[in-house]
Amino acid sequence: MVFATPEEAAKDVKHVARAFGANRVGITDFDRRWLYKHKFSDMSKQSKAQELPEGLTSVIVVAQAMDYELVKTVPSALSGAATGLGYSHDAMVVLSLAQYIRNLGYEAVASMNDTALAIPLAIKAGLGEYGRNGLLITPDYRPRVRLGKVFTNLPLAHDQPLSFGVKAFCDQCQKCSQNCPVGAIPKDAPTKLQHNQSNIKGVKKWTVNGEKCFSYWAAQNSDCSICIRVCPYNKDYRKWWNRLGIKLAATSLRSFMLWLDNKLKFGKRQQPKKWWPL
Ligand code: SF4
Numbered sequence: 001m002v003f004a005t006p007e008e009a010a011k012d013v014k015h016v017a018r019a020f021g022a023n024r025v026g027i028t029d030f031d032r033r034w035l036y037k038h039k040f041s042d043m044s045k046q047s048k049a050q051e052l053p054e055g056l057t058s059v060i061v062v063a064q065a066m067d068y069e070l071v072k073t074v075p076s077a078l079s080g081a082a083t084g085l086g087y088s089h090d091a092m093v094v095l096s097l098a099q100y101i102r103n104l105g106y107e108a109v110a111s112m113n114d115t116a117l118a119i120p121l122a123i124k125a126g127l128g129e130y131g132r133n134g135l136l137i138t139p140d141y142r143p144r145v146r147l148g149k150v151f152t153n154l155p156l157a158h159d160q161p162l163s164f165g166v167k168a169f170c171d172q173c174q175k176c177s178q179n180c181p182v183g184a185i186p187k188d189a190p191t192k193l194q195h196n197q198s199n200i201k202g203v204k205k206w207t208v209n210g211e212k213c214f215s216y217w218a219a220q221n222s223d224c225s226i227c228i229r230v231c232p233y234n235k236d237y238r239k240w241w242n243r244l245g246i247k248l249a250a251t252s253l254r255s256f257m258l259w260l261d262n263k264l265k266f267g268k269r270q271q272p273k274k275w276w277p278l
């Protein structure tokens with residue numbers, strides 16, 4: 001045993017993940033409910049059974065922040081850089097972390113959007129709460145994150161889910177559903193509705209129609225993320241007044257904070273040329 005306790009191991013792994021560049025890191029159990037059963041090869045057009053080593057016990061989930069100023073320009077080709085950079089950092093972190101764990105003598109499989117649904121695992125690992133826009137909302141980078149994970153059999157202490165008022169705020173706010181250009185985000189209360197085969201069965205939640213969403217991306221030749229830009233949680237939290245505002249949004253003042261967000265026109269699109277004057 002390399003570490004005296006799973007708590008000590010978890011502390012070490014989080015320290016190393018942050019050293020490799022992870023903005024947030026949490027750990028949960030290896031929960032097969034969120035695993036994809038098959039993987040599909042775009043090259044061969046064939047699917048085959050998911051292959052993971054036996055005996056995995058934990059999932060380390062990491063989140064990488066996306067650039068606030070770039071996200072203000074969505075939808076745009078330029079804003080794709082925020083997504084691409086998030087995933088590039090993600091790849092570096094999960095591959096390096098998996099190698100570190102293998103060097104300790106344990107199994108470790110790095111994964112990005114493949115192998116398992118990332119958001120349920122991230123919620124279980126205490127990285128954030130689920131929003132109406134179908135995304136993870138973290139306490140610090142809010143909806144502006146990209147997720148990666150490492151499956152391992154290294155004995156690790158697990159984190160607990162956290163709550164900081166997102167559900168109550170989303171119950172009142174509909175900015176993402178009102179601004180989605182293809183109506184892919186629900187306006188109503190959470191349900192078990194399955195729009196199509198791209199949705200998971202049997203989970204009561206706000207379910208985004210992913211196929212409508214992705215068709216819009218394809219038509220635009222670019223990703224979208226309007227539901228991230230307009231979200232009142234998407235702010236620059238280096239500014240103290242935004243940090244204060246978000247604390248008030250978790251209280252009975254949430255309606256006022258939502259009114260203020262609209263009044264001050266937060267979430268308005270910024271012209272890409274303002275970010276990149278040529
Ligand atoms: S990314 Fe765009 S199209 Fe997709 S759900 Fe969000 S706002 Fe709608």
Ligand code: SF4
Pocket residue numbers: 131132133134169170171173174175176177227230231232233
């Ligand atoms: S825009 Fe409003 S309803 Fe949508 S996820 Fe953000 S806070 Fe929730």
